[in-house]
Amino acid sequence: MVVESTAAFCEEELAPLDARGDSDGCTWVDETTVRTPPGYKEAYGLYRQAGWPALSFPQEHGGQGFPLSLSLIHAELIAGACWTWGMFPGLSKGAVNTLLLHGSPELKKVQAAAGGGLTVLAELVCGAATGTMCLTEPGCGSDLGQVRTRAVKLGDKSQQGAGPRPSPALGESGETPSTGRGDEKGRSGSSAGGGGSELPVYELTGSKLFISCGEHDLGSGQIYHCVLARLPDAPPAAASPKGTRGLSLFLVPKLWRGPGIATGAVPNGVTCSRLEQKMGCHGSPTCQLEFNGARGWLIGAENKGMGHMFTFINTSRVGTALQGVAAAEVAFQNSLWYAKERMSMRGVGGAREPERIADPIIHHPQVRHMLLFMKAVSEGGRSLCFECAQLADLMRDSQMEAELEELQGEWAKGRAARQRAEELDERLSFLTPILKGFLTEVGKEAADMGIQVYGGHGYIKDNRAEQVYRDVRIAPVWEGTTQIQGLDFLGRKILRQRLKPLVHHLGKVAGQCLPYLVSRHGSLRRHARSLLAHALEWQWLTMRVAARALLKDREAVAVAADPYLMYAGHVSLASHWLKMEAAALEKMEGTGAPGSLSAEFYATKVSTSAFVFEYLLPRTRGLRRAILADPTVIQEIDKDNFSFDHAR
Numbered sequence: 001m002v003v004e005s006t007a008a009f010c011e012e013e014l015a016p017l018d019a020r021g022d023s024d025g026c027t028w029v030d031e032t033t034v035r036t037p038p039g040y041k042e043a044y045g046l047y048r049q050a051g052w053p054a055l056s057f058p059q060e061h062g063g064q065g066f067p068l069s070l071s072l073i074h075a076e077l078i079a080g081a082c083w084t085w086g087m088f089p090g091l092s093k094g095a096v097n098t099l100l101l102h103g104s105p106e107l108k109k110v111q112a113a114a115g116g117g118l119t120v121l122a123e124l125v126c127g128a129a130t131g132t133m134c135l136t137e138p139g140c141g142s143d144l145g146q147v148r149t150r151a152v153k154l155g156d157k158s159q160q161g162a163g164p165r166p167s168p169a170l171g172e173s174g175e176t177p178s179t180g181r182g183d184e185k186g187r188s189g190s191s192a193g194g195g196g197s198e199l200p201v202y203e204l205t206g207s208k209l210f211i212s213c214g215e216h217d218l219g220s221g222q223i224y225h226c227v228l229a230r231l232p233d234a235p236p237a238a239a240s241p242k243g244t245r246g247l248s249l250f251l252v253p254k255l256w257r258g259p260g261i262a263t264g265a266v267p268n269g270v271t272c273s274r275l276e277q278k279m280g281c282h283g284s285p286t287c288q289l290e291f292n293g294a295r296g297w298l299i300g301a302e303n304k305g306m307g308h309m310f311t312f313i314n315t316s317r318v319g320t321a322l323q324g325v326a327a328a329e330v331a332f333q334n335s336l337w338y339a340k341e342r343m344s345m346r347g348v349g350g351a352r353e354p355e356r357i358a359d360p361i362i363h364h365p366q367v368r369h370m371l372l373f374m375k376a377v378s379e380g381g382r383s384l385c386f387e388c389a390q391l392a393d394l395m396r397d398s399q400m401e402a403e404l405e406e407l408q409g410e411w412a413k414g415r416a417a418r419q420r421a422e423e424l425d426e427r428l429s430f431l432t433p434i435l436k437g438f439l440t441e442v443g444k445e446a447a448d449m450g451i452q453v454y455g456g457h458g459y460i461k462d463n464r465a466e467q468v469y470r471d472v473r474i475a476p477v478w479e480g481t482t483q484i485q486g487l488d489f490l491g492r493k494i495l496r497q498r499l500k501p502l503v504h505h506l507g508k509v510a511g512q513c514l515p516y517l518v519s520r521h522g523s524l525r526r527h528a529r530s531l532l533a534h535a536l537e538w539q540w541l542t543m544r545v546a547a548r549a550l551l552k553d554r555e556a557v558a559v560a561a562d563p564y565l566m567y568a569g570h571v572s573l574a575s576h577w578l579k580m581e582a583a584a585l586e587k588m589e590g591t592g593a594p595g596s597l598s599a600e601f602y603a604t605k606v607s608t609s610a611f612v613f614e615y616l617l618p619r620t621r622g623l624r625r626a627i628l629a630d631p632t633v634i635q636e637i638d639k640d641n642f643s644f645d646h647a648r
Contacts, residue, residue, distance in 0.1 A: 002055070002066070006074045009050065010081035013043045018082040021283025022467050026216070031271035032254075034215040034285050040085055044127075044218040053089055053127030057096055061108070062122040068396065069389035075319065076382065079326035083471055084283030088130055088213050094315035095131025095226055096124050099251070102300035102308040106199045110297065113257035113265035114220055120251070129222035133312050134208040134252075134289060142484055144228065144306065145244050149206025149291060151229040200298060204229050204252055204291045207273075210478075214287030215254075215272035223254040225270065226312055227291065228305050249305030252296030269294035280470030314432055316479045318388060321435035324443025325381040327472035331450030332374035334465055338454055339367055361453075370449040372611045376577070377446045380612065381439045383576040388431055395424035430493050430501040431572075437485030438569025440475035447472045486561035489568065495546055495557065502542055509535045509575050516578070521585055523606065527578050527613045534571045534620060541567070541627050556631040563626035566619075574617045581609035 021037040028034055047053065056071035057063025071093075078086040099108065099121050112123040123129040140146045204227060208214075215223070227250045234246030255265035269292040276286040300308040339362035346352075352363040361367045402417035447469040451458035458465040476482045494502050509531065516528035545564065548556040584605035587597075640648060 002070060003073055003077075005050070006052070006077050009046070009052075010077045013046060014078060014081035014085055017043060017085055017283070019464060019467070021082060021084050022280075022464075022471075023282075025282035026275060026285040028272065028275045028285075031273060031290075032215070032267060034217065034272060034275065034287070036216050036218060036285070037283050040088075040283065041218055043085060044088065047089065048127040048219070053092065054125050057125045058100070061100070061119070062125045067389075068392045069386060072318075072322070072385060072389040076322050076326060076385070079319075079322050080329050082283070083323060083326060084281050087281075087284045088216065088218055089127065090319050091133060091213055091316070092124055092127065092129075092131040093319075094133060094312040095224055096121065097315050098226055098249075098299060098308060098312045099124070101311050102249070103251075104199075104298075104300075107251070107297050107299065110199065113222060113253060113255045115257070120224065120253070123220075123222065124224060128220045129224055129253075130213060130216070130219055131224045131226065132211055132214050133309070133316065134211055134214075134225050134227040135309065135313075136209050137207055138209050138288075140209070142480060144247065147206075147228055147230065147244075147247060149204060149208065149227065149229040151202045151204045151231050151248060151250055153231070154201045154203060154295075201295055202250055202298060203293045203295055204250060205293055206291050208289045208291070210276065211287045211289050212478075213284055214289045216285055221255065222265075223270075225252045225254070225289070225296075226250070226299065226309065227252050227296065228309060231302055234303055244306040246303050247305040247309075248302050249299040249308045250296040251299050252291065252294050256295055268296075278474075280467065280473055313479060314429075317432050317436040318385065320475050320479045321381070321385055321439040323472060323475045324439035324441070325378055325385060327443040327468055327475070328374050328378035328381060328446035331447045331465070331468050332371065332378055334463075334468070335371060335374065335450045335453040336362075338457075338463075339371060367453055369615070370453055372608060373449055373616070374446040376573070376608055376612050376616060377439075377442045379580070379608070380573045380576050381443070383580065384431075384435055384439065384572060387576070388428060388435060391424050391428050391431075395421050395428065398424065426501060427504070430489075430505060433485040433489035433493065433565065434569050434572050436479060437476070437482045437489070437565045438572070440472070441482055441566065442569070442573075444469070444472050444476055482565070483562055486565035487558060490542075490545065490561045490564050491557060494542060495549055499539075499542060499546070502539065506535045506539055509571070512575060512578065516582060519582075523610060524578075524582060524585065527574075527581065527609065530613055530617065531571070531574055531578055534574070534617065537620075537624065538567065538571055541624065544628060553631070555635060559629070559631040559634050560627045563623040567623040567627065570617055570620050570623070574612055577609040577612045580605050584609075 017037065017039045020039060024037040026034055026036055051064065052074065054063040055074060056066050056068050059065045075086065075090065078089075103121070108119065108121050110120045112118045112120050112129070114123065114128065118126070118128070120129075124131055135144055135147075136142070137147055137149065140148075206229065208225075208227065211225075213223075214225070228247045229250055230246055231248055234248075252270060253268055254270050256268035257265040271290045271292065272285075272287045273290050274288045276288075278286060299305070340360050342361050343356060343358040344361050345358055345364075347359050347363045348365070352359045362371070398417045398421035402414045402421060405411075405414035405417060447465075450468055451465045454463055454465045457463050461467070480488070513528040513532040513535070516524045517532070519525050519528070541564070545557060545560050584602040587602045588599060588606075
């Protein structure tokens with residue numbers, strides 16, 4: 001029911017907005033007002049009315065408690081219909097997850113500025129408010145050690161109401177907000193600033209750059225910014241602009257309410273100084289935000305903000321992987337229709353449809369290659385993302401089991417459940433760079449092929465093939481570039497942990513292959529042998545890179561990281577296609593659970609798997625060579641000798 005209803009919402013409401021969002025874009029009106037494209041606001045109202053924002057969040061905070069995997073299916077449908085619209089609720093998920101995992105009990109009880117008894121957390125869960133992630137700054141980029149935004153704790157810690165004075169338009173009655181207790185889910189008995197809970201209030205000052213959805217007109221108008229900033233008493237090693245250990249994370253609302261404000265709220269010193277003019281994603285505003293003594297609360301512990309922010313970052317990275325999958329899917333759908341209708345020349349093997357003036361281009365092998373690539377990436381990438389969603393569900397179940405066992409005094413069972421949760425979290429951490437780095441790169445490539453299938457017509461705006469590419473081009477850049485993902489994956493996730501996560505992962509891949517080595521299906525045997533050989537080679541390549549690192553050749557690791565990540569991605573994609581091939585063969589033979597789809601559907605799965613193993617997995621040959629290449633070739637040219645006529 002959820003999937004069908006989401007599909008209907010996407011087809012009827014969101015898909016028609018995609019082209020309009022691209023053509024009209026967002027409009028900066030003033031420093032506190034940004035207009036989204038026509039129809040975005042109305043669609044968001046319908047989205048909230050249907051209860052979609054709360055789909056997978058805990059019921060105690062106003063959520064519906066559905067599995068995270070269902071939420072990911074829901075998100076992918078939205079991403080394919082109108083990616084830029086989906087960014088607004090998508091970013092809010094990251095803010096909610098960050099508060100759920102790292103917010104103090106007092107912060108979770110802070111009452112929303114809009115009143116009505118809703119907590120800040122519940123206001124985000126229900127979609128009345130939205131969230132953002134504020135990391136980078138002018139001149140900072142991905143190097144967050146250069147963050148200069150400052151936070152200072154105010155002397156009056158008791159109330160949010162120590163905030164700005166109300167404007168005359170809102171009135172001044174001298175009244176304080178009600179402290180009466182609510183009795184509905186997601187409501188709190190706290191007053192506007194935490195109900196006398198001594199929740200500290202901080203003032204933040206600084207600029208943040210490239211803030212997606214940082215100002216807009218959706219929802220109630222409230223936006224909660226998760227902001228990285230430095231405290232004056234940050235540890236000495238991190239007090240300088242270098243280093244991230246002294247960063248803390250704060251929740252800063254756009255609107256603030258406190259004593260002296262009868263109703264509504266006042267601006268909280270957060271302004272939008274500009275919107276970026278971008279290559280794509282025109283339907284979502286990319287803002288430069290100014291924090292001018294803006295007030296907010298600490299999320300988690302002081303000087304631990306970078307670790308807390310990774311909850312938000314990893315949520316966004318999985319969402320960005322979905323962007324790559326959605327781009328491949330949309331490019332495939334658009335190209336398939338065109339390839340079936342566009343007639344040009346005859347097939348090299350003779351006429352395929354002689355009754356027509358020419359053959360449809362879908363008969364040409366080069367066009368089929370591009371269509372199969374798009375299909376393989378979208379369906380295989382979807383499987384990769386859904387695997388991670390299932391792992392997240394299992395992790396959340398283990399965490400809940402641990403809490404229940406500990407409440408009942410079953411400490412040993414509680415520790416075992418927490419251990420399972422930690423292991424699942426480590427596995428998710430291992431897979432996330434593959435999803436984000438690999439799927440965005442091949443999603444971008446699929447979108448490029450979508451233009452190529454159209455030929456010259458793909459370069460024309462009316463056909464919208466070029467919009468798919470422009471919108472997805474940012475995916476390998478934001479939330480950490482592909483190159484940063486590679487460094488994180490090879491350096492931090494594998495080498496720093498002495499290959500433990502890799503050995504665990506490859507053990508699972510080998511376990512997947514072994515039963516198929518004796519299959520009576522020749523293709524399944526061949527593909528299982530190929531995948532197993534690649535898994536063994538993956539481990540061998542890692543040991544070769546590790547040996548270089550032990551010899552203090554750290555730059556060799558950096559040079560190898562990018563092709564290494566792509567190698568991991570191709571092997572991971574093939575492993576999922578092997579699973580799908582085996583399942584399809586079972587359905588075709590009638591040995592698996594009854595299938596509701598046609599025999600042709602399952603046969604096509606088998607054929608697409610063959611394409612992956614024959615045409616995509618062999619890309620690892622070039623990647624293997626790049627991983628083992630001499631790194632001095634990259635480093636030997638002096639920086640002044642790259643050009644002799646400019647940039648000197």
